[in-house]
Amino acid sequence: MIRFEQVSKVYPDGTTAVDRLSFEVGEGELVTLVGPSGCGKTTTMMMVNRLIEPTSGRILVDGEDIAQVDPVRLRRRIGYVIQQVGLFPHRTVLDNTATVPSLVGWKRARARERAAELLDLVGLDPNTYGSRYPAQLSGGQRQRVGVARALAADPPVLLMDEPFGAVDPVVRERLQDEFLSLQAAVRKTVLMVTHDIEEAVRMGDRIAVYGEGRIEQFDSPAAVLGMPASPYVARFVGADRGLKRLSVTTIEPDDLEEPPVARLDEPARTAAARLAGTDARWAVVLNSAGELHGWVSADVLRTAGEQRTVGDLARRMDAWVPIGTPLKQAFSEMLQQDAGWVAVLDGARFLGVLTPAKLHEALRRSVGADARGLGRHEVQFDSVADA
Numbered sequence: 001m002i003r004f005e006q007v008s009k010v011y012p013d014g015t016t017a018v019d020r021l022s023f024e025v026g027e028g029e030l031v032t033l034v035g036p037s038g039c040g041k042t043t044t045m046m047m048v049n050r051l052i053e054p055t056s057g058r059i060l061v062d063g064e065d066i067a068q069v070d071p072v073r074l075r076r077r078i079g080y081v082i083q084q085v086g087l088f089p090h091r092t093v094l095d096n097t098a099t100v101p102s103l104v105g106w107k108r109a110r111a112r113e114r115a116a117e118l119l120d121l122v123g124l125d126p127n128t129y130g131s132r133y134p135a136q137l138s139g140g141q142r143q144r145v146g147v148a149r150a151l152a153a154d155p156p157v158l159l160m161d162e163p164f165g166a167v168d169p170v171v172r173e174r175l176q177d178e179f180l181s182l183q184a185a186v187r188k189t190v191l192m193v194t195h196d197i198e199e200a201v202r203m204g205d206r207i208a209v210y211g212e213g214r215i216e217q218f219d220s221p222a223a224v225l226g227m228p229a230s231p232y233v234a235r236f237v238g239a240d241r242g243l244k245r246l247s248v249t250t251i252e253p254d255d256l257e258e259p260p261v262a263r264l265d266e267p268a269r270t271a272a273a274r275l276a277g278t279d280a281r282w283a284v285v286l287n288s289a290g291e292l293h294g295w296v297s298a299d300v301l302r303t304a305g306e307q308r309t310v311g312d313l314a315r316r317m318d319a320w321v322p323i324g325t326p327l328k329q330a331f332s333e334m335l336q337q338d339a340g341w342v343a344v345l346d347g348a349r350f351l352g353v354l355t356p357a358k359l360h361e362a363l364r365r366s367v368g369a370d371a372r373g374l375g376r377h378e379v380q381f382d383s384v385a386d387a
């Protein structure tokens with residue numbers, strides 16, 4: 001969808017901002033450009049909507065060499081979100097959001113209707129906020145208007161330069177989450193600049209890690225964290241990349257332990273007999289539909305009276321996550337519920353449990369899989385132990 005072919009930019013004073021850059025962003029993909037200040041990220045981005053012209057090489061958008069496209073026409077297909085948001089201070093939020101549709105000739109009523117829809121989509125009630133001026137909004141709300149405005153004309157491509165940079169960390173995380181669920185629905189092709197590796201990992205389907213004017217590694221978040229392509233990338237992603245990896249590795253069925261299962265309505269003695277032959281100290285308790293109820297201790301089952309059912313003795317279990325959840329979330333659930341394991345469900349169906357030992361194994365699996373898949377030499381298993 002966006003393709004860079006050997007693109008360089010040398011500014012008139014001789015600064016080489018970008019040096020023979022080649023990469024491609026697929027349709028519906030979100031690629032983050034991350035790197036230290038001054039490494040050429042913004043220059044890269046601004047060449048896509050021709051706010052900056054490359055010195056050599058070419059850039060294709062949807063197969064078309066953009067040097068041949070009228071810049072105004074090009075920019076209508078490309079939404080642009082910047083950190084300072086750049087809202088017009090003397091226009092209402094609704095009019096700000098309707099800017100691009102109005103520019104491209106939509107009727108006023110239709111443009112405003114579309115703007116109201118978009119404000120709603122980014123979590124701002126158009127009835128409350130539509131008539132306000134930018135100065136009457138919080139920083140986070142202004143950022144949302146910036147995103148709504150960029151999406152208003154439904155451009156296939158979105159460029160975002162530090163879009164969540166100007167807000168505090170808590171709001172920032174919320175905006176990131178909101179944008180991710182929005183992106184899951186609208187599936188734009190997105191190029192996002194950030195200097196924050198956490199944000200790059202969280203947001204990107206793939207990450208381009210910049211050195212000076214060059215991409216040092218262009219890979220999935222898991223691969224960048226698990227197998228930095230060079231010592232430079234390893235330093236940039238940081239010593240705690242094992243921990244960061246927890247957020248990008250998801251739970252798979254093979255990661256689960258399958259403890260013995262007891263049914264809510266069966267006699268305690270029956271369940272105790274089943275456990276007797278094993279060294280299990282507890283069993284998961286499911287209801288008759290196979291849904292998680294809780295757990296029961298093997299000792300309690302063994303010493304239970306004749307008449308008792310498993311249901312009389314079971315304890316509720318609230319620590320659970322859906323299959324496919326990132327390990328980090330499962331771990332956090334474990335800590336929050338003060339549990340030694342979390343149940344993993346597929347919809348309401350119980351699949352198995354994740355224990356700390358299995359979590360560690362899953363991390364190792366993900367590093368190993370990348371290593372096999374990509375054949376990199378610099379596999380850093382030690383990063384897993386750090387986690």
Ligand SMILES: Nc1ncnc2c1ncn2[C@@H]1O[C@H](COP(=O)(O)OP(=O)(O)OP(=O)(O)O)[C@@H](O)[C@H]1O
Pocket residue numbers: 011012013015016017035036037038039040041042043044195
């Ligand atoms: N108009 C210009 N004239 C000369 N040099 C420039 C110009 N604009 C940018 N540069 C230089 O080009 C290099 C890349 O700048 P760019 O803004 O692309 O970096 P960046 O990675 O986006 O940095 P930051 O994270 O600080 O925004 C820097 O060395 C910068 O000083």
